[in-house]
């Protein structure tokens with residue numbers, strides 16, 4: 001039977017990672033997959049994570065299952081991180097969290113929960129969006145549609161077009177919004193725009209689904225969550241998929257959270273039981289290691305301070321590289337063409353090169369950029385910034 005199977009298409013991000021590994025050039029630069037890197041190009045384990053892991057080693061006395069919802073301390077702590085310590089929806093008892101395998105696990109579980117309980121829906125994704133959103137959310141049977149979000153030609157948000165497209169959505173449609181540090185374009189909604197989207201969602205009876213995978217890597221933990229918190233305080237119902245891969249550097253340990261906000265506690269409890277049913281039906285039991293680490297960090301004052309300081313340093317480094325790259329490009333004669341990169345948030349920006357130009361920087365300079373022109377700014381360093389700027393100026 002297997003002779004009928006065709007090879008899967010390459011994942012644009014992960015396939016680039018593989019080609020990069022094979023490249024023997026020492027000057028090569030990986031600006032593909034979204035992982036944080038130091039000046040030396042390493043992705044180390046964060047200090048607070050190491051300390052929490054030591055405690056886990058000492059304290060863990062069983063490997064038995066933790067239950068479908070995962071670790072309660074993690075679920076409580078992650079809600080504090082996402083929604084703040086005193087959010088009205090949490091205080092009203094209408095918010096529920098579940099530990100999931102990464103943010104991707106949360107996206108899938110929430111999409112599955114919707115299809116099982118509300119039927120197949122139209123899910124509006126931003127154009128562009130993370131390359132895996134359509135598979136993770138559409139893969140359970142939802143129809144995928146796109147709202148315009150960012151124009152590469154002008155390197156700016158297309159907010160008016162976003163709003164007029166969402167005006168055509170039907171009640172019950174789902175709108176997936178990047179909580180912060182938009183992947184792939186790095187352009188975020190400001191608070192006023194979050195308010196306008198919130199008003200539209202309420203007026204039209206849409207269900208907001210926020211994917212927040214880079215909290216803390218834009219401006220700060222609180223600033224990056226402000227739009228999502230504002231929306232969560234006003235809409236009757238909401239879904240949130242959160243990832244701890246980037247801000248805790250726990251990529252391969254796979255920990256995230258699926259969050260549900262319902263109209264009241266009773267509905268939240270019922271819907272939560274169905275989310276746990278989706279967990280059972282998909283992977284049976286949630287992971288625990290990352291959940292322990294994150295809960296330990298968020299609930300211990302000293303560990304929290306240590307983690308936060310390291311995260312802030314990471315963010316400051318990436319933001320410094322954004323400005324540094326723009327300055328260097330302008331010094332080489334770019335004439336302000338790339339200035340938008342300095343104001344964008346998180347790990348990514350579109351650098352605006354054509355596919356041909358991207359292939360030239362790959363072939364001639366060993367610089368790996370996703371074909372969409374998405375650059376992982378965290379892969380830039382003060383050592384390779386001049387080399388990168390020179391390569392870009394050569395191909396334009």
Ligand code: LMR
Pocket residue numbers: 013032033034035130132183
């Ligand atoms: C990315 O966008 O590069 C990351 O989220 C990693 C991935 O799985 O695509």
